Amino acid sequence: MRKVGDSPMRSIVKGVSWRVVATLTTISLVFFLTGNLYIAFSVGFIEIFAKLLFYYLHERVWNRIEWGKVSNE
Numbered sequence: 091m092r093k094v095g096d097s098p099m100r101s102i103v104k105g106v107s108w109r110v111v112a113t114l115t116t117i118s119l120v121f122f123l124t125g126n127l128y129i130a131f132s133v134g135f136i137e138i139f140a141k142l143l144f145y146y147l148h149e150r151v152w153n154r155i156e157w158g159k160v161s162n163e
Contacts, residue, residue: 113138 096104116137121130 109138
């Protein structure tokens with residue numbers, strides 16, 4: 091059976107496109123709640139870096155958890 095998966099470049103493009111969608115969602119929500127475009131874009135800008143950091147930390151914690159890992163042997 092042929093194994094199908096994403097190429098590294100496809101994964102990068104998917105990650106970047108998701109980050110754009112997620113940040114635009116945050117900007118839209120903050121603008122809707124505050125009516126202030128400056129605050130909305132400020133929060134969106136901060137959110138990009140904060141979520142990258144938290145995602146990295148989240149991944150590092152999960153790498154230490156053995157639950158659910160399977161062996162390829």
